Amino acid sequence: MKQSDAEYIKLVLDPIKVCAKYKPKFGQGAKGGGLTLEQFQTLYQSDPFYSWFGLDNPMMYAAHKAAGGMTSVYRQIGIGCEKLFRTVLRDSLGLTDADVTWSYEILLASGKKRTLYLDGRVPLEKIRDKAKRNQFHDWMRKSADGLGVNKNIFSSLTGTIFEVRQGYKSKDSKRQNADIANAATAYTNAYLPCAAILSTQIDGDILLRYRAEKWAVVTGIVGAKNPLISTYDFMNDVVGYDLAGFFKRNTKLLRTEIDAVLNALLAPETT
Numbered sequence: 001m002k003q004s005d006a007e008y009i010k011l012v013l014d015p016i017k018v019c020a021k022y023k024p025k026f027g028q029g030a031k032g033g034g035l036t037l038e039q040f041q042t043l044y045q046s047d048p049f050y051s052w053f054g055l056d057n058p059m060m061y062a063a064h065k066a067a068g069g070m071t072s073v074y075r076q077i078g079i080g081c082e083k084l085f086r087t088v089l090r091d092s093l094g095l096t097d098a099d100v101t102w103s104y105e106i107l108l109a110s111g112k113k114r115t116l117y118l119d120g121r122v123p124l125e126k127i128r129d130k131a132k133r134n135q136f137h138d139w140m141r142k143s144a145d146g147l148g149v150n151k152n153i154f155s156s157l158t159g160t161i162f163e164v165r166q167g168y169k170s171k172d173s174k175r176q177n178a179d180i181a182n183a184a185t186a187y188t189n190a191y192l193p194c195a196a197i198l199s200t201q202i203d204g205d206i207l208l209r210y211r212a213e214k215w216a217v218v219t220g221i222v223g224a225k226n227p228l229i230s231t232y233d234f235m236n237d238v239v240g241y242d243l244a245g246f247f248k249r250n251t252k253l254l255r256t257e258i259d260a261v262l263n264a265l266l267a268p269e270t271t
Contacts, residue, residue: 004091009250011087012080013257019072020264024064037061062266069265073258078166081198085164085243086120092241093136099126102161104185118182120162121191132240136160139238140192143216143228153187160216161191167201176206180213192216196231 023034026043035043037058044056090100102121105113124140127133144154163179179195186193194216202219210217218231222244227234232244247254 005246005250008084008087008246009253011083012077013253015076015080015083016073016257016261019069019076020261022065022069022072022265024061024068026064040064066265069261073261073265074166078164081166082119082164085162085196088235088241088243089120089122089162089239092239093122093127093132094129095122095126099123102191104189116182118161118186119164120196121159122162123159125158136238139227139234143194144192146228147211147214147216149192149214154192156190157187157192158190159192160194161186163193163195165195165197167199168195168197168206169201169203171203171206176209179210179215183210183213183215187214194218196234198231 025034040061041056044050086100100120103115103117105115108114124133124137183193195210197219199220207217218229218234221230222232224230224233227237235241235243
């Protein structure tokens with residue numbers, strides 16, 4: 001394992017490990033991770049209708065735990081990889097934690113302000129290595145050209161902000177509209193918005209919509225040799241870090257942790 005791998009793999013695995021402790025709440029709003037099997041059975045046995053159908057069965061609890069837990073696995077993989085992505089940007093481009101972090105405020109109908117965070121940022125002027133800075137700027141230019149961004153708008157851009165996802169199969173219009181609003185805000189703040197998807201799991205309609213809204217989108221294609229469409233080519237050729245190589249080197253660790261989490265989720269109760 002490379003020296004940096006130990007730090008990077010921890011960023012990915014720590015959120016995933018949380019999933020093994022997942023317990024469903026069954027609409028009870030329970031604090032501390034949800035109901036135990038015993039609490040679930042007490043709840044369902046006290047409900048005549050559910051009791052008549054035998055829904056207090058431990059396998060029903062296991063099914064709920066597995067269903068909610070699987071969603072949690074995807075979410076936590078995304079959270080870990082977001083942290084990894086941001087850290088790699090920092091380390092590979094010689095940036096600081098502040099450099100790779102970006103947020104903005106919106107005014108709510110109540111008059112209160114809410115802060116929204118995106119997953120990463122690269123301000124061009126903060127890349128001290130001139131060759132790397134020029135390489136990153138060239139990638140931005142080619143991405144913007146492919147999206148049809150007005151040249152005057154592009155000339156005002158000072159860097160790129162990133163939204164990082166493990167995959168994007170949801171048709172949730174609310175999420176899409178929020179991302180489109182993020183893109184508009186990015187441009188008004190002189191940043192090119194880029195969605196970095198780590199898998200190939202993205203709905204084709206969503207991909208087309210985001211690019212139509214001037215999002216640069218790179219996905220988890222391996223072997224494309226094109227940093228304009230591949231997250232891994234972008235990371236390797238533009239950022240200077242072989243992210244695909246990192247995942248390949250550590251696949252045994254990743255698989256082992258996922259296997260442990262799935263076994264815990266599929267059991268009626270975790271000991």
